[in-house]
Amino acid sequence: MRKEPLMMTARRRSLPALVAALAVGGMSSTEAQSQEAMEDFIAVQAPTVALTNVKVIDGTGGPPREGQTIVIRDGRIADIGPAGEVADRIRNAQVLDLEGHTVIPGLIGLHNHSYYTGGNGRAAQLSFSGSRLYLASGVTTIRTTGARAPYEEINLKRAIDEGRTIGPNMFTTGPYLTGQEGSQSMAQLEGPEQARRLVRYWAEEGVPWFKAYTWISREELGAAIDEAHRHGVKVTAHLCSVGYREAVALGIDNLEHGLLANSEYFPGKEPDDCPSGFRNGYADLDVDSEEVQETFRMMIENDVAMTSTLAVYEISVPGRGPIDERVYDILAPEIAAEVREIADLRRNATLDSGIGIHPDVYRKALEYEYAFVQAGGTLAAGVDPTGYGAAPPGYGDQKNYELLLEAGFTPAEVVRIMSANGARVLGIDDETGTIEVGKVADLVVLEGDPEADGHIRETRIVFKGGVGWDAPKLIESVRGIVGIR
Template identity: 40%
Template sequence: MKKYTLFLLAFVLHIFNTYSQQFTDQVKTFVAVKDSVIVIKNITLIDGTGGAIKNNQTVIIDTNKIQSIGDSSSIKVPSNAKVIDGTGKTVIPGLVMLHEHMFYPQPFENWFSVGQMTFTFPRLYLAGGVTMMRTAGSIQPQTDLNVKKWISEGKMTGPKMHITGPFIEREGYQIPELGFIDGTSEVAKLVNYWADKGVTSFKVYNHITRKDLKICVEEAHKRGLKVTGHLCSVTYEEASDIGIDNLEHGFMVSSDFMENKEPDMCDPFEARKAITVTPEKDEKVGALIKKLIQNNTVITTTPVVFEPYTNHEMVPGGGQEALAPHVLERIKKTYQRNINKDSTTTVRFHKNMKWVKRFSEEGGLLVAGTDPTGAGRTVAGYANQRTIEILVEAGFSLPEAIKICTLNGATFLNQNKTTGTIEPGKTADLVLINGNLEKDIKNIRKMEIVFKDGVGFDSRKLFESVKGKIGLN
């Protein structure tokens, strides 16, 4: 009997150690809920599948998994559960976002430059409901790999991360943080070096050649890894036919509509001009969308970074409170200088949203991200919430918008069997929001608790912890 008791105790301890996450004191500061059994009752549920919104629902979490979901009037609540009353609140899956970065603009005089946000951005992403993300290009890939590891070990606060290697690019834009290849012969070496280090994808950039891309895709695919691109010198159609997995920024950087485009050459000004003048329903647009869908090429929409300078918001999503004073002052000056000055930007922005919606409606896999670069108006966390608002404003239904930012991202990352939707058996990655998103999509900004692997983090406390620090670290 004694041996049986000792065996049972050892088994229980093994199960506890297997599923109980250990955190440093610094991380524990942000943990709001860490019970083995958690019940969130009386909620409105948007489950991430794209299906109908359900009211008066209860979600039961056991350890780090979603155990069951049902109507609050009939579901049986475990007696040992931590019960959270979600009356008037909404639960959505944790966001899975695919164009994120760990860096932020730090321009100097006439130089565009970026700086690593090692400590602030992971907190902001989690605060904004992101439980899983891909860094779509790194300037410090080893730093990103370290942060990923330390988050998984409970030493830092942030989402689960999929790391993309350094940008694969030829010299064109003078951005000092980018590495540049001198020729195609360097591509395979770069891919295999960083694949050995643990990155899971690669990103090609504006000035690569078709041959560069072909080698990158071949080498990455040999290892079961994926390639995405912010393109210019290579068209979307060319990249799709070569076998690229993903294209960034919707159609905003496509050079496919230029007349007499020179192969392997980037002219971003002509490319933008061509998008501006191409009719919304031009047959070339339809043909390109059909080609991308046939080739299973995934599109990432990043509307926040392209949001026009209008009277809507200086920093989309309200992220100005996170900015260091000198950064906020710079952005204010830029905003005041540009507000309502460029109608062509607005034309491209709205046309692009119609094209990505068409791509999605015709069967393409549309995912989302924020790209916190550009002029600095895009801030991690805040921008992720704003992305969902923009999708709804562009005509996507609320369930569709949530699905794009959850299940679709998980599907691309091959994580959809474990996360991306709120279903029994899946990992408890979900967000409790204080408000009804159907009544006002801006309630997405009222996130209270972000559950990652069944542990609830205090969204507001995370946001507050980095106020005034973006641009510093």
């Protein structure tokens, strides 16, 4: 049963104010209607807001704190402390008694596409439903990590920044950079000069990140990284043809998918070749071996973070529990039916069928990420809403919380991975990513206790820049259309 939205009073811009703006040429009638419709989803908007009697997991990795009050003033965190100590400092605030709720930082989705793939080869830009679903799920900032439609992303970011549409803060990426075997939706490079030309063009168009893909060569990747750095932008990669240590030596800024995209431990790996099925032999990989630890050392010494995307892999592991029914509920019905059929096939497959990812390999991926952090590495997280579609925007990010707990991290460590570490990779950790005085009020109000519940599914209010969005209402607005709009 779906829970009703947490009821609170919203301070909204009145219709007369919108009409006045029209009169002075501030916005068109269409923009006014859009603004009014957006404000229907705002739960909290006041100059000063106090969230009282909450549990706080602040994203620093420190212990959670009970009975706290968080004061938001002019879009920033103005005060945090025990309710009794802060009571005299919240005069004239809109006070929300949130006993039984937990507040965590807004999630930073570091592998969160603006498009979705699902079912039998479907693919769609989700500029409407995906943006709302990310925000409703507690994801206040995303990096798209590979674009199928770069201009649509750039324009979506602009619309969100200007308050014309609902969604998270966005770090956009240029088109995928891959080799000749890559997808038709990617830039299939024919050499390093093309890589430079393409990076130069899109950097000048304003994208701050690029993503290299599976079949790129070392020469092409090196050229792309060098050109990106000349323009003050960065490169991450989903690799295979190039190993992680090779990529670090070339100057890569970030690496995606952990163990499951690193072919360098495959016996007989040839330069610039992506060996088919390389990960199948990883079940017995020793993460304490010199080879693996050298990968970690190189990444750590060169400040190269790893992005965990466990949710998109876990959906294809035989023997795992059923897919969260919320996923099927928000997908378009025809897509939901296709996704359910594929999910049942993969998760019910026998281990000798060769279908999906072997459970032992998946467990090794969890172990690899935990070992990387224990060695001193920076791990961030994202959903990657691709594959056959059972890890959609937002909901897949929430699933990552559960999977990182399974990997051995504490709840406080998982929140840090999913918030502060992502902010650090994006270079915005001085502004967001943790719940600290002075930072932007990007916060998630969860019903219940993530430590006890083992999940972060029950989002009630998501604050972005101090404006509190009604999460259940946003989810209701996209129910049945995710995957097509």
